[in-house]
Amino acid sequence: MAGKHVVVIGAGVIGLCAAEAMLRRGFRVTILERDAEPGNGCSYGNGGIVVPSHFVPLAAPGMMAMGIKMMANRRSPFGFDRPWNLEALDWTVRFMRASNQAHVARSAPLLRDLNLASRAIYEELVVGMAPEVGYEERGLLMLCQTAKALDAEARLAEDANKLGLKAVVLDGQGVAAVEPNVWMEVAGGVHFLDDAHLTPATFMREMRGRILAAGGEIRDGLAGDDFRTADNHIQAAGGVEADEFVLATGAWSGQVARKLGLRLPMLAGKGYGLTVANPPETPSLPAILVEARIAVTPMTDGVRFVGTMELGPPGLRQNPARVEGIRSSIPRYYPNFTPGSLEKSPVWTGLRPCSPDGLPYIGRPKRYRNLIVATGHAMMGMSLGPISGKLVAELAANDTPSIALNLLSPDRYA
Ligand SMILES: Cc1cc2nc3c(=O)[nH]c(=O)nc-3n(C[C@H](O)[C@H](O)[C@H](O)COP(=O)(O)OP(=O)(O)OC[C@H]3O[C@@H](n4cnc5c(N)ncnc54)[C@H](O)[C@@H]3O)c2cc1C
Incomplete structure (x- = not known):
């Protein structure tokens, strides 16, 4: 088993964590x-x-009703990019079918287990990494301006408590006590105490260094989507032969899988980020501005605001109206972050790999004996990177996965 050669296609957080674990x-x-x-x-x-x-x-x-309501507003945090194509329509139908309480009830314990296991691996991984990785376990604040949003978050906190997670409902004063150094215009919030945060780019650089130091090879600039196959066996990807292949190509995974004759429904969930390098004030823990659907994270290189989910085929074209939607929402929660201070920050665009049921694809598709799929983590890929890497390594070693993978099967839409 040891010495087996594995090719990992895609050097995002999933690919790097899988490589490191293997x-x-x-x-x-x-x-x-x-x-x-x-x-x-x-x-x-x-x-x-x-x-x-x-x-x-x-x-x-x-979610569907909320999405439709938001789509009417060009600056809202949700929308479709080119919705009138078969792929998007097929995805939407599957999304609608999955959006039910039974699916949530089935998925919640699994997502909890995956996230907690991943956090535990982060604690080990960051040992010996540069301090600029900035890994901290301070939880997450859900900040609400309206009573309606606060009620909904309080119900979520109750569900979290039932699942064994720590969540505390706070009024405006309670929020200010948790985050005393930042001026926030909020009615209250929920403090989820199990969450953590880090500066992703630094973590990724450290992981690449660790992989190289452990003897792994990283071939940048080489696409791995021209496959040589024989029967139910992949022989080579991008001209590189191996015993085993891992497909971890993020939002492009649907397209790459198609080249292998696999059906992996996937849309890219485009989002934007602004990192304010010299912020007027720095929160001590991350927050989500609930009504605006913007996440705020104190990083080692500034305060980062991210938001928007624009579903469509992979493509990085920016939609100025949605970027403006993010910029104009921030000062409503944090009055000290003026529009001027936000305009100076360059806009980053990223593509979340989104499956129609909101769950990742992790496992071995039946069609190939030597392929492992690890993708579709949508808005929690950074969080689930380490556990996904561990699960891939377990599959590659033909061990029983430490977390049951039946809900994550890459064959569930085959
Ligand atoms: C605005 C925004 C905010 C987010 N915030 C959070 C957060 O706070 N917490 C969290 O957990 N997650 C967050 N996410 C989600 C997270 O970033 C993603 O889920 C995660 O990065 C996906 O990782 P990946 O490795 O699957 O894909 P990627 O990072 O996209 O990596 C895939 C790689 O595959 C490469 N590739 C594609 N095709 C090929 C090919 N044919 N051959 C070789 N290589 C190929 C690509 O170039 C890419 O480098 C956020 C996402 C966005 C957009």
């Missing part, structure tokens, strides 16, 4: 990354929040 088990690992100069993709510019609080999948009751 190297620790003694495999030979080669990573193929299409970008010649990676460093700006989804795994680098995201909100950096590790989210046990996110135990409700994207496909949940009420």
Whole structure:
């Protein structure tokens, strides 16, 4: 088993965590990354929040109705980019079918377990990394301006408590006591105490260094989507032969899987980020501005605001109206962040890999004996990177996965 050669396609957080976990088990690992100069993709510019609080999948009751309402507003945090194509329509139908209470009830314990296991691996991974990775376990504040949003968050906190997660409902004063150094215009919030945060780009750089130091090979600028196959066996990807292949190509995974004759419904969930390098004030823990659907994270290089979910085919074209929507929402919660201070920050764009039921695809598709799929983590890929890497390594070693993978099967839409 050890010494087996594994090719990992895609050097995002999922690919790097899988590579690192497999190297620790003694495999030979080669990573193929299409970008010649990676460093700006989804795994680098995201909100950096590790989210046990996110135990409700994207496909949940009420999401469709909320999405339709938001679509009417060009500046809203949700919309479709080119919705009138078969792929988007097919995805939407599947999303609607999955958005029910039974799906949420089935998924919540699994998402909790995956997130808590991932956080535990983060605690080990960051040991010996540069302090600029900034990994901290201070929880997450859900900040609400309206009583309606606060009620909904309080109900979520109750569900979290039932799942064994720590969540405390706070009024305005309670929020100010948790975050005393920042001026916030909020009615209250919920403090989810199990969450953590880090500065993703620094973590990614440290992981690349660790992989190289452990003898792994990273081939940037080499796409791994021209496959040589024989029967139910992949022989080579991007011209590189191996015993085993891991498909971790993020939002492009649907397209790459199609080349293997696999059906992996996937849309890119485009989001934007602004990092204020010299902020007027720095929160001590991350927050989500609930009505505006913006996440705020104190990072080692500034305060980062991320938001928007614009579903469509992978593509980085920016939508100025949605960026403006983010910029104009922030001062309503944090009056000290003036529009001027936000306009100076360059806008980053990233693509979340979104499956229709809001759950990742992790597992071995039946069609191939030597392929492992690890993708579709949507808005929690940074959080779930380490556990996904561990699960991939377990599958590659033909061990029983430490967390049951039946809900995550890459064959569930085959
Ligand atoms: C605005 C925003 C905020 C977010 N905030 C958070 C957060 O706070 N917490 C959290 O947990 N998650 C967050 N996420 C989600 C998280 O960033 C993603 O889920 C995660 O980065 C996906 O990782 P990945 O490795 O699957 O994909 P990617 O990071 O996209 O990596 C895939 C890689 O595959 C490469 N590739 C594609 N095709 C090929 C090919 N044919 N051959 C070789 N390489 C290929 C790509 O170039 C890319 O480098 C956020 C996302 C966005 C957009």
